[in-house]
Amino acid sequence: MNFLYKRITAVIILSSVIAFAFSIAAQAEPYLAIKNNLACSACHVNPIGGGLRNDFGRNYGQTVLPRKTYQFDSKTIAKLTQFLTIGTDARFNASYQKSEAETNDTSKGFSTESAQIYLHFSIPETGLSFYVDEQVAPGSAINREAFVMYNFAENSSLQASYLKAGKLFIPYGLRIEDDSAFIRQVTGMNFDNSDNGIEYGVNFGKTTVNLYLANGTSQATNDDDSLLYGTRIEHLFPHFRLGASAMLNDGDHQTKMFNVFAGTQWRNIGLLAEVDYINLEAANTFTKQDISQQVGLIEMNYQWRKGWNFKLTAEYFDPDNDVDENEQTRYSFITEYTPFSNIQLRLGIRVKQDIPQMPEQNYDVIFLQSHFYF
Amino acid sequence: MKLPLSLAICLLLFSGCNAGSGDGLDEQGRPLDEITEVPLVEDGIQATLPSIQDHVFTPICSVCHGGANPAAGQDLSSLESSIDNLINVDSSNSLFKRVLPGSAQESYLYLKITGDNRAGARMPLGQSALDEQTISAIKQWIDEGAVIPQNTANMAKINRAVVTIVKFKENVSEENVADFMSQNDYIWREKNAITIVFWFNKAMNFANLTNDQILVNSFKGSLSSVYSTLVSNEQVSIHVINDQSIQVSVQGLDRDITKLMIRLNESSIATMVTQQGQIIDGDNNGIEGGVFYYEFSL
Numbered sequence: 001m002n003f004l005y006k007r008i009t010a011v012i013i014l015s016s017v018i019a020f021a022f023s024i025a026a027q028a029e030p031y032l033a034i035k036n037n038l039a040c041s042a043c044h045v046n047p048i049g050g051g052l053r054n055d056f057g058r059n060y061g062q063t064v065l066p067r068k069t070y071q072f073d074s075k076t077i078a079k080l081t082q083f084l085t086i087g088t089d090a091r092f093n094a095s096y097q098k099s100e101a102e103t104n105d106t107s108k109g110f111s112t113e114s115a116q117i118y119l120h121f122s123i124p125e126t127g128l129s130f131y132v133d134e135q136v137a138p139g140s141a142i143n144r145e146a147f148v149m150y151n152f153a154e155n156s157s158l159q160a161s162y163l164k165a166g167k168l169f170i171p172y173g174l175r176i177e178d179d180s181a182f183i184r185q186v187t188g189m190n191f192d193n194s195d196n197g198i199e200y201g202v203n204f205g206k207t208t209v210n211l212y213l214a215n216g217t218s219q220a221t222n223d224d225d226s227l228l229y230g231t232r233i234e235h236l237f238p239h240f241r242l243g244a245s246a247m248l249n250d251g252d253h254q255t256k257m258f259n260v261f262a263g264t265q266w267r268n269i270g271l272l273a274e275v276d277y278i279n280l281e282a283a284n285t286f287t288k289q290d291i292s293q294q295v296g297l298i299e300m301n302y303q304w305r306k307g308w309n310f311k312l313t314a315e316y317f318d319p320d321n322d323v324d325e326n327e328q329t330r331y332s333f334i335t336e337y338t339p340f341s342n343i344q345l346r347l348g349i350r351v352k353q354d355i356p357q358m359p360e361q362n363y364d365v366i367f368l369q370s371h372f373y374f
Numbered sequence: 375m376k377l378p379l380s381l382a383i384c385l386l387l388f389s390g391c392n393a394g395s396g397d398g399l400d401e402q403g404r405p406l407d408e409i410t411e412v413p414l415v416e417d418g419i420q421a422t423l424p425s426i427q428d429h430v431f432t433p434i435c436s437v438c439h440g441g442a443n444p445a446a447g448q449d450l451s452s453l454e455s456s457i458d459n460l461i462n463v464d465s466s467n468s469l470f471k472r473v474l475p476g477s478a479q480e481s482y483l484y485l486k487i488t489g490d491n492r493a494g495a496r497m498p499l500g501q502s503a504l505d506e507q508t509i510s511a512i513k514q515w516i517d518e519g520a521v522i523p524q525n526t527a528n529m530a531k532i533n534r535a536v537v538t539i540v541k542f543k544e545n546v547s548e549e550n551v552a553d554f555m556s557q558n559d560y561i562w563r564e565k566n567a568i569t570i571v572f573w574f575n576k577a578m579n580f581a582n583l584t585n586d587q588i589l590v591n592s593f594k595g596s597l598s599s600v601y602s603t604l605v606s607n608e609q610v611s612i613h614v615i616n617d618q619s620i621q622v623s624v625q626g627l628d629r630d631i632t633k634l635m636i637r638l639n640e641s642s643i644a645t646m647v648t649q650q651g652q653i654i655d656g657d658n659n660g661i662e663g664g665v666f667y668y669e670f671s672l
Contacts, residue, residue: 097502107502113495139494142466180500188443217447255442278442285452286408293441316391319403319441325394326403355396355403358433362393363501 030174031270031301031311032060034263037236039208040175045085045120047162047201048171048210048232050191051133051145052087052118053373061373066338067307078374083121090115090137090372099363100356112138113369127151144194145169161202167194171201171210171232172245173259174274176299182317182330183274183297187257195228206236216249226250240264254281270301284320292321309336311348328361329353344371402432419507421514423522427453430508434498448472457528461520461575467492475520475533475573478513487512519573521618529655530648532638533573535668567625568634570668576648577617585610587644590624593633602635617649631672638666 033040033049040049043057053061058074079085091113098106115137122129133145147166169175172189184190197214209231216228227250234243242262249255256279263272276295283291296316303309311334318327334348346369354361400406419429431439431450438444439459440451446466449455460473465482469492478484485493487504496503504512515521520533590605605624613621624634639646639656641663646654657664 095500097500099502101502103505105502111495135494139491140467142494185438185445186441188441188445190445192438192445193443193447249443257442280442284408286404314391323399323403323405325397326399327391327394329391329393353393355394355399357396357399357401358403360434360501361437365500 030176030263030272031299031309032065034241034272035265035270035301035303037238037241037265039203039234039236041203041208045118045131046145046169047208048169048199049175050169051089051116052085052120052131058087058374062341065307065344066341068340070341072341074374082124085120085122087118087120088116088372088374089118092370093367094369095365095367097363097365099361100359102359114138116144127153143167144191160204161200164199164201165197167196168199168214169194170197170212170214170228170230170247171199172230172247172257173232173243173276174261174263174272174297176297178332181297181313182295182315182328183259183276186293186295186317186319187259187276187278197228208232208234216251234261253283255279256281268303270303271299272301273298291319294318294321307338310334311336326355328355342372342374344373345369346371401428419511421511421518423456423515423520424453426512426515427456430504430512431456434501434504438499453523454526454528457522457526457575461522461533466494473516473520475575476517476536478516481516484509484513484516519618520575521577522575524576524648524650524652528575529658529660529662530574530576530578530652531655531658532666533575535570535572535636537568537570537670566627566629567623568627568670569621569623570636570670571615571619571621572638572668574618574646574648574654576652578620578654579647579649579651580614580617580620582644583612583614583620583646585612587638587640587646588612588622589637589640589643591635591637592627592631593635594628594631596632600632633672634670636668636670638668639663640665 030040030049033042036042041047043053043060044050045052045054055075058078062072062074063069078087093111093113094109095111096106096108114135117134117136119132119134120129121131127150129149129151131145131147131149132143135142135144145166145168147164147168149162149164151162152160169191170189172187173183176184179185179190179192195214195216197212199210199212201208201210210233211231212229214228216226228247229250230245230247232243232245234241240262241264243260245257245259245261247255247257257276259274259276261272261274263270265271274297276293278293278295280291280293282288294317297313299311299313301309301311311332313330313332313334315330316327317329320326330350330352332348332350334346336344336346338344346367348367348369350365350367352361352363352365356362396403398406400408419425432452436449436451439446439448444450448459450459460483461475463472465472467482470480470482470485472482474480482493486497487509489496489503498504522528586607588607588610590610591602592605593600593602595601605627609624609626611623611625613623615621622636624636627634639654645663646656648654653662654666655662655664656666
C-alpha cells in the first residue's frame with residue numbers, strides 16, 4: 001500500500017512539476033495514426049482514441065516522438081498494479097489574441113487549458129475494465145468519461161470487438177486534439193461534450209466499425225423520449241485510410257450529420273481531411289425550414305526531423321447553405337517541438353475569419369503551449 | 375509525385391476559401407429579409423435578455439453552444455433556447471444552477487464569464503474575456519430575476535421563491551437576514567412571521583391578486599405524525615414589488631410548526647396571468663396552468 005501510494009504521488013508530482021514549470025501536446029493526434037497506418041486503438045486504451053495511452057502509445061511518446069529520449073520504464077510507473085493503470089495530459093497556454101471588435105479587442109495572458117487524469121481498472125483474463133477520464137483543472141473536477149468496457153475474446157465469434165456503457169465521447173470523424181476546430185466545434189463531437197450511452201466496436205482486420213446509442217443531450221440527462229444513434233466506419237488501405245460517420249439525434253427537431261474523412265502519408269508529409277454535412281430540422285426560426293451546414297478541414301503535417309512537426313490547417317464552415325456570403329474560415333500554422341520524452345511545445349498562429357458583421361469572430365491568435373503527456 | 379508539387383497542391387487547396395463578405399446579412403449573419411423583430415435602438419448592451427442574446431449569446435457563445443450538438447448540451451443560439459437551457463437548469467457543478475434568478479453570484483453562467491475558480495475554464499473559451507459593461511449587464515439581468523420577454527413562446531413561470539425576511543429582534547438589521555436565519559431560526563418562533571418573495575419570469579398582471587388566492591398550510595409534528603392546518607387568509611398579506619415579483623407575508627403562525635406550504639395558481643380559485651393574458655405554468659410541465667407549490671421547513 002505504501003509502495004502504491006509512493007507511485008501515485010510520484011506520478012502526480014512529476015506531472016504537475018513538468019506541466020506547470022514549462023508551461024499543451026498529443027492527446028489525440030490522428031496524424032500519428034495515419035503516419036504509422038495504425039488504428040487509434042494501437043496507442044490508446046480507449047479504442048476510439050484519445051485519453052490514456054497503452055504500453056505501445058506510452059512507448060511511442062517516450063522514444064519515437066521526442067527529439068531526445070529519456071530511458072525509464074514507463075510501464076512500471078503507469079501500471080500501479082497489474083489491474084490499475086494511470087495516465088495524464090496537462091496543457092498550459094500563453095496566448096495573445098486580437099480581434100476586430102471595437103472595444104476589448106485584445107487579450108493576452110497565461111492559462112491552464114486543461115489537465116486530465118486517466119484511470120483504467122482492468123480485471124485480467126476477463127476482458128472487463130473500467131475507465132475514467134477526469135479533468136482536474138482548471139477549476140473543480142469535471143468527469144469527461146466514465147464507462148465500463150467489455151472486450152470480447154478475439155477467438156470468439158465476436159472477433160476483436162468491445163462493448164462500452166456509461167459516459168463516453170461519441171466516435172465521429174477525426175478526433176483531432178484541437179476542440180476549437182470547426183469539425184469539432186460545429187459538430188459538437190469534441191472533448192468538451194461527452195454523452196451517456198452505449199457503444200459497440202468491432203475490428204475486421206483493416207476495417208473498424210463503431211455503433212452507438214446515447215441520450216443525445218451531451219452531459220445532461222435525457223430530456224425527451226428520443227435518443228441519438230450513429231455509426232463510424234474506417235478502413236485502412238495500404239497507403240491511405242478512408243472513413244465515414246453518420247449520426248441521427250432524434251427529438252422534436254432532428255439533427256442529422258454525415259461525414260467522410262481520409263488520411264495518407266507520403267514520405268515525411270501526412271495529409272488528412274474531413275468534410276461534414278449537417279442538417280438541422282426546422283432550425284430556421286423565420287421560415288421554420290431546415291438548415292443545412294457544411295464543414296471542412298484539410299491538415300498537412302511535415303515531420304521535418306525527429307521531434308519536429310509543422311502543421312498547416314485550413315478550415316471552412318458554411319453555417320447555412322441557403323445563405324450566401326456567410327462562410328467562415330480558419331487557418332493555422334503550428335510548430336510542434338518535442339524536445340524530450342513526455343513534453344511537447346507548440347507555437348502556433350491561427351487566423352479566424354467571419355463576416356464583417358461579427359467583429360468578435362474575426363481574430364488572430366498567437367499561442368505557445370506546453371503539453372505534458374504520460 | 376515530387377515534393378514541391380505536393381506542397382504546391384496542398385497550398386493551393388489551403389488558400390482556396392475565404393470568409394463570406396456578409397453582403398445582405400444582418401449582425402447575426404442572417405439574411406436581412408428574415409428580420410422579424412424590431413431592431414434594438416440602443417448602442418450598448420442592456421440588462422435584458424434580448425439585448426444579452428444579441429450582444430453575447432448569439433455572436434459569441436453560440437459558436438460552440440449552438441448547432442448540431444451544443445457544447446454541454448447548452449444551446450444558446452436563440453432567445454427561446456437560451457431561456458430553456460439557462461434559467462433554473464442544473465449546471466455541470468451540482469452546487470449551481472446555470473442561472474439562478476435573483477442571484478448572479480450563485481449562477482454558473484456568471485461564474486463562468488468572470489473566471490471564478492469554481493467554474494473551470496473562463497468563457498468565452500479561447501477568446502477575450504467579456505468586457506465589464508457586458509458582465510455587468512448579465513449580472514444585473516440575473517440579479518433582477520432573469521426576466522424574459524413577454525412575446526416568447528416559453529411558458530410563464532415562477533422563476534424562484536426566496537424567504538427574505540423572518541421577523542426578528544429589533545437590533546438585527548435586514549441586511550443580515552441570511553446569516554441571521556441560519557444561525558438563529560429560533561427567533562423566528564418568537565415573532566411568528568415569515569416573508570417570501572416570488573419571482574416571475576414574465577411581467578405579470580397582479581391587479582386582481584388577493585390574499586385569498588394564496589393558500590398557506592402549516593405543518594406540525596414529526597415524521598411519524600404530521601398534520602397540517604390551512605392558515606387563515608387574514609394572516610396572509612401581499613405586497614406587489616414590481617411587475618415580476620410579489621412579496622407574501624404570513625403572520626401569527628403557531629410557534630411549534632415545522633413546515634409551511636404555499637400554493638399559488640390554484641385553478642379552482644384563480645389563476646395568475648401575465649400582462650398579455652398568458653396563464654403561468656405552475657407545475658412546470660410545459661402546459662399552462664397547474665399549481666405551484668413552495669415548501670419551507672423550519
